[in-house]
Amino acid sequence: MNVEIARKQLIDYIIQKIDLTEEEKIMVANAYHLNPIKKKDFFLKERSFCTFQGFVIRGTFRVFYTDKKSLEHVLYFAFKDWWIGDIASFFDDNPTSLNAQAMEDSWILAIGREEMEQLFQKVPKLERLFRIITQRTLSVLQKRFFLTVSANAEERFKELILRHPGIEQLVPQHQIASYLGILPESLSRMKKQLTDRNVNK
Amino acid sequence: MNVEIARKQLIDYIIQKIDLTEEEKIMVANAYHLNPIKKKDFFLKERSFCTFQGFVIRGTFRVFYTDKKSLEHVLYFAFKDWWIGDIASFFDDNPTSLNAQAMEDSWILAIGREEMEQLFQKVPKLERLFRIITQRTLSVLQKRFFLTVSANAEERFKELILRHPGIEQLVPQHQIASYLGILPESLSRMKKQLTDRNVNK
DNA sequence: CGAAAATTTGACATGACTCAACTGGAGTGG
DNA sequence: CCACTCCAGTTGAGTCATGTCAAATTTTCG
Numbered sequence: 001m002n003v004e005i006a007r008k009q010l011i012d013y014i015i016q017k018i019d020l021t022e023e024e025k026i027m028v029a030n031a032y033h034l035n036p037i038k039k040k041d042f043f044l045k046e047r048s049f050c051t052f053q054g055f056v057i058r059g060t061f062r063v064f065y066t067d068k069k070s071l072e073h074v075l076y077f078a079f080k081d082w083w084i085g086d087i088a089s090f091f092d093d094n095p096t097s098l099n100a101q102a103m104e105d106s107w108i109l110a111i112g113r114e115e116m117e118q119l120f121q122k123v124p125k126l127e128r129l130f131r132i133i134t135q136r137t138l139s140v141l142q143k144r145f146f147l148t149v150s151a152n153a154e155e156r157f158k159e160l161i162l163r164h165p166g167i168e169q170l171v172p173q174h175q176i177a178s179y180l181g182i183l184p185e186s187l188s189r190m191k192k193q194l195t196d197r198n199v200n201k
Numbered sequence: 202m203n204v205e206i207a208r209k210q211l212i213d214y215i216i217q218k219i220d221l222t223e224e225e226k227i228m229v230a231n232a233y234h235l236n237p238i239k240k241k242d243f244f245l246k247e248r249s250f251c252t253f254q255g256f257v258i259r260g261t262f263r264v265f266y267t268d269k270k271s272l273e274h275v276l277y278f279a280f281k282d283w284w285i286g287d288i289a290s291f292f293d294d295n296p297t298s299l300n301a302q303a304m305e306d307s308w309i310l311a312i313g314r315e316e317m318e319q320l321f322q323k324v325p326k327l328e329r330l331f332r333i334i335t336q337r338t339l340s341v342l343q344k345r346f347f348l349t350v351s352a353n354a355e356e357r358f359k360e361l362i363l364r365h366p367g368i369e370q371l372v373p374q375h376q377i378a379s380y381l382g383i384l385p386e387s388l389s390r391m392k393k394q395l396t397d398r399n400v401n402k
Numbered sequence: 403c404g405a406a407a408a409t410t411t412g413a414c415a416t417g418a419c420t421c422a423a424c425t426g427g428a429g430t431g432g
Numbered sequence: 433c434c435a436c437t438c439c440a441g442t443t444g445a446g447t448c449a450t451g452t453c454a455a456a457t458t459t460t461c462g
Contacts (some may be wrong), residue, residue: 064222065347066229067347067351067352068351069351071351072374073347073350075343075347076345080230087336087339087340088336088337088339088340088343091333091336097347124325124328127325127328127329128328130332131328131329131331131332132292132334134332134335134336134339135288135289135292135335136289137339138288138289138335138342139289140340141339141343142276142342142345143340144346145276145342145345145346145349146266146268146274148300148346148349148350149274149349149382150268150269150270150272150274151268168251181350196265198231
């Protein structure tokens, strides 16, 4: 993976959302640096202050937090062209509670907080971009929240499969369970029940 | 309630977050109009396209959505100086799934989508303000989500009381249950159990 | 191959739901 | 000021989805 190609991918993504002059494209592109992340390594680690905003170039990540009982809860899976970062931690300078772990060898374009502030000064339009991205994220999380409080595990599972066909091939089952907010045992039983029901038809 | 006082309250709030020149203050203030909302009336109604962003001047709102089984789920309660609106609907022009209902006679400063876009053009700094506000909202929702998936109803209840002392005097119990994601019966039983436990000590 | 991890299965426990009945207070009209 | 209604809250009995813990089985990968 080559940094120029990665930066082009980022710029292609950005100009879908806001217009940039050629000069601005260069400034934005150069502010980001390419990080290879090996499978199982972390881009974000909870309790860490070292926060970056990342844009996934290649690979898959699971973004999760750990609760009091040391159980991990997946907030989302991130693929190509997804953003990764704890915005609250990034901008407010407090330790993050999120982890982002590579599930395969991956590449991320990342930017640190100070570079980001400088970039915002050079290219104020980016405020708009990040306002829009944050709004999208908020809206997605709101839907996820509503589904979590108003649907049972089976409905949530079906929704995930519908929205993300093929995810079962990409992500091990116990992590899907963690995304759904149930235990691996429960997901296993649920799937058995689903196939049993189909067989009996 | 007088529109000048309301606008002053809004500007006082905004300048805590970003700097504005006197001229900008006036432009921002004038873009917002004052709405009185009677108890039980709605500022936002699901399936409606008529979306506004609102800033609560006085009063209390419950912001909720209705699920497939016609159960209402409270997303949050909004008091003085809180924002109300469905950002996704507001900016992307699709019908909202949120309701915001006044729980007492209330006043809101509101702005429509087009006025907002014009205002962004006149005062681009506002992009930054709304980026920051949306980030805060996102971060709060993320915490709420984590609590929902990793704590039981009792822990969530205690957290609410801790974060919002006195909320039980402001909001009827069945709506607190709705916020917690449980039925009124369950909350009633839980509270009984809590006091019983204390009595037996 | 062999160890470690993931998944499945079983037996049982439990938190929250469901439905229904009852209680008590707030407001309303006679 | 009482009787009446309405709504919120409480209580009870039974059910169900999911959790808990433990063991067996399968898959993954060094």
